[in-house]
Amino acid sequence: MKKPVLVQLIALLLLLTSCHRLPFPARPSGAMTGREFYRLADSMKWDTREPIAQQQILSGNVPPFLRKLKRVHTSITDSTGHTIKATFYVTPDYVSIGNAKDWARVPLTPITAQIIADSLHCFLPTRKMVNDIYSQASVKLEPVPLYAFRDSAITFWHHHLIIEGQRKGKKGLIAGIKKDVVSSGKITGRNVVIYGWHQLNGKPIQPLYGGHINWYVDYSHGIRLVSRNIKVAGHLMDYKDVLLHPVYRKLLSDEDSVRSY
Secondary structure (H helix, E strand, C coil), X not given: CCHHHHHHHHHHHHHHHHHHECCCCCCCCCCCCHHHHHHHHCCCCHHHHHHHHHHHHHXXXXXXXXXXXXXXXXXXXXXXXXXXXEEEEECCCCCEEECCCCEEECCCCHHXXXXXXXXXXXXXXXXXXHHHHHHHCCEECXXXXXXXXXXXXXXXXXXXXXXXXXXXXXXXXXXXXXXXXCCECCCCCCEEEEEEEECCCCCEEEEEXXXXXXXXXXXXXXXXXXXXXXXXXCEEEEXXXXXXXXXXXXXXXXXXXXXXX
16 A cells, blocks of 8 residues: 555544544542532532633543544435435534533633634534434433523523433433524524424424524523534535535525524
C-alpha cells in the first residue's frame, strides 16, 4: 500500500472516531457531583448559575456516558427517485454535570449552549433532527410537566430526579424527557427556540416556538449536542455544508433556513 493512501486512511479513521466521541478533557479529580452542583446553585439566578455550569461542563465534569455519541440515521428521496442516506451523531442524553454515579441534567440558555457546542465541535439539533432522534430512541419516557418555580434550580433538580425514577436504570438513546433548544430559522439573536417533549404517541407537546427571550431557561429545556461531522452518502461533511446544499439540507432540516445562536 502506498504511503499517501495509508495516510489518507488513517486520517479518515481518526475523523470517524471523532464523530463518535466528544473531545471533553478528563474529568478533574474531586470535581463536584450533580447533587453538589444543585446544592450550590439552588438559590442562584440564571446569570450566576450559567457561568459555573459552563465551566464545569467544559472542564470535563460530565458523566462518562455523555462522551460517547449515538448514531441516528435519516434519508430522503431526491427528484430522480434516488434515496440519499445520512447518519448524524448525538449525545445519548442531555448535557449533564457530575460523575458516573452522581450526575444531573442541567438546562441552559441558548447562549451558554452554543458556546459549549462550538467548543466541542458540535451544534444544536433542528426540529427534524429532534423528530429523528425520538423515532430511533431506545428509551422513550412520558413527559412530566411541572408548574411552580419553573426557572429555579430546585425545580431543575426535582425534574431530573423524576426522570431518573421513570428511567429505572435503562440505558441507551433517551428521548421524550425535555424540550430541545434547537437551531432554527426562527432564531432572531434575541430569543430561544424550543421544540419537542414528545409524548408516547409520538406527538410533541411543544411546537416550534421562539417567543422566549434568549436568557430564559426552565426545567423543561434540554441541550442535546450533535457532532458537526455528518455522514452523507458515505462521505463526511460539515453540517453547515449539508445545510447549504440544495438537496442534502433536507436530510437535517424541514425549515427553509437554519440559524445558530
